[in-house]
Amino acid sequence: MMDSEEASIRQMPKLLTLEERVRTFNEVNLGFNEDQAQKEAARCLQCPKAFCTSGCPANVGIPQFISAIRNGDYKRAIGIICETNSLPAVTGRVCQVEMQCEKACILNKKRVPISIGLLERFVADIALKKGWKKLKCEQSHGGKVAVVGSGPAGLTVAGDLVKLGYDVTVFEAFHKPGGVLVYGIPSFRLPKDVVEKEIKTLEEAGVKFVTNVFVGKTLTLSELFKNGYEAIFIGIGAGAPIILNILGINLSGVYTANEFLVRTVLMKAYLFPKYDTPVDSGRRVVIVGGGNTAVDSARAAVRLGAEEVTIVYRRSEEDMPARREEVLRAKEEGVKVLPLVSPLRFVGDENNHITKLESVRNKLTYIDKTGRPTPISIEGSNFFIKANMAILAIGQRANKAFTQTIPEIKLDRDGYIIVNYESRTSLNRVWAGGDIIGGTATVIQAIGDGKRAALNINKTFDKSVR
Numbered sequence: 335m336m337d338s339e340e341a342s343i344r345q346m347p348k349l350l351t352l353e354e355r356v357r358t359f360n361e362v363n364l365g366f367n368e369d370q371a372q373k374e375a376a377r378c379l380q381c382p383k384a385f386c387t388s389g390c391p392a393n394v395g396i397p398q399f400i401s402a403i404r405n406g407d408y409k410r411a412i413g414i415i416c417e418t419n420s421l422p423a424v425t426g427r428v429c430q431v432e433m434q435c436e437k438a439c440i441l442n443k444k445r446v447p448i449s450i451g452l453l454e455r456f457v458a459d460i461a462l463k464k465g466w467k468k469l470k471c472e473q474s475h476g477g478k479v480a481v482v483g484s485g486p487a488g489l490t491v492a493g494d495l496v497k498l499g500y501d502v503t504v505f506e507a508f509h510k511p512g513g514v515l516v517y518g519i520p521s522f523r524l525p526k527d528v529v530e531k532e533i534k535t536l537e538e539a540g541v542k543f544v545t546n547v548f549v550g551k552t553l554t555l556s557e558l559f560k561n562g563y564e565a566i567f568i569g570i571g572a573g574a575p576i577i578l579n580i581l582g583i584n585l586s587g588v589y590t591a592n593e594f595l596v597r598t599v600l601m602k603a604y605l606f607p608k609y610d611t612p613v614d615s616g617r618r619v620v621i622v623g624g625g626n627t628a629v630d631s632a633r634a635a636v637r638l639g640a641e642e643v644t645i646v647y648r649r650s651e652e653d654m655p656a657r658r659e660e661v662l663r664a665k666e667e668g669v670k671v672l673p674l675v676s677p678l679r680f681v682g683d684e685n686n687h688i689t690k691l692e693s694v695r696n697k698l699t700y701i702d703k704t705g706r707p708t709p710i711s712i713e714g715s716n717f718f719i720k721a722n723m724a725i726l727a728i729g730q731r732a733n734k735a736f737t738q739t740i741p742e743i744k745l746d747r748d749g750y751i752i753v754n755y756e757s758r759t760s761l762n763r764v765w766a767g768g769d770i771i772g773g774t775a776t777v778i779q780a781i782g783d784g785k786r787a788a789l790n791i792n793k794t795f796d797k798s799v800r
């Protein structure tokens with residue numbers, strides 16, 4: 335039994351040294367060793383009413399798997415997690431636990447919450463290494479489901495339905511499955527071999543993956559139904575970057591975060607010339623935005639050799655939607671954060687290449703619908719930031735490349751697919767989830783969407799009526 339002083343001490347994972355970090359895309363957070371996992375698990379109060387589980391969109395049995403860790407039964411722990419979450423090695427790394435399960439932890443009231451994410455990662459990594467992660471699947475009953483998009487929502491639908499005995503095929507437009515997990519999150523935060531291993535467990539359970547297929551163009555929804563699929567889930571993400579409407583936006587050296595991260599993460603620009611995907615990171619890089627994508631872009635630019643990297647964000651640093659941990663890591667690595675600053679225009683040279691960004695300082699005013707103070711510019715506070723590269727990371731909107739191929743599907747005014755509380759679209763036997771139903775979602779929120787869709791697909795196509 336731990337005394338009160340020990341119970342208040344949250345275990346801290348080992349990190350790569352700062353010198354190692356800035357020269358490599360290797361994972362920074364090395365996770366818990368067994369001793370740390372045991373000590374952290376021992377802090378859990380095993381509350382009769384598990385607020386932490388209520389705070390998890392995947393509804394993971396958190397006290398139960400932590401109890402199994404305390405007992406040294408790691409195989410049971412991963413079994414408990416996989417009952418509701420098919421991607422624990424991913425969510426244990428990138429889930430915004432501080433806003434969900436750890437925020438709901440009762441220890442938040444007087445001490446510090448249990449490090450639920452790192453405990454999940456600990457057992458997930460052991461399970462992948464030892465080959466324990468096996469999905470328990472019911473006998474196949476012949477029901478066929480097509481999943482369009484292999485991001486976290488699509489992978490979750492596939493995992494949940496294959497466990498129920500469905501024949502599931504996932505169609506991916508890129509050459510690799512994983513969606514944002516493989517093209518949008520750098521390896522220093524989510525190693526790609528981890529994603530590949532998680533996908534491998536789905537394949538071993540029977541999920542089929544078909545890459546280089548753009549459903550809507552290469553293959554239509556009608557053709558999928560003609561090929562025998564009884565239900566279709568759409569999890570294509572948002573995909574279309576939001577572009578600032580300011581002067582100089584078309585200058586050379588101005589990237590969207592989508593392009594920058596796809597080239598860097600998926601196409602491995604950081605290994606040029608081994609991979610023939612060069613990207614000029616520039617000596618002075620400015621990133622516009624305050625979310626995880628902005629911080630990921632900034633940290634990637636550091637590793638590509640940039641000498642100065644600056645994030646400009648229109649609200650306060652406290653209001654940045656990025657994870658606190660990632661902002662801290664970025665600042666440790668030399669990234670400067672300029673809060674309360676909005677971009678006005680990009681300025682270029684005679685070759686139309688960006689040389690600087692003109693910005694204006696802001697002050698905060700009334701609380702808006704997001705619950706945050708609204709920034710307004712301070713007259714006469716304009717200033718310049720030298721930059722020979724800029725990255726726009728201010729969000730994404732629905733990509734119409736897919737939805738325009740099925741004009742009969744109902745969309746909202748921003749182009750997102752409209753679904754009901756069961757994740758159904760306006761089309762018969764078609765469900766949707768993730769970013770395409772409402773904008774930027776976290777990985778775990780997309781997983782929650784996938785779980786809800788899988789549940790309702792199964793209700794609609796119950797095997798007993800086949």
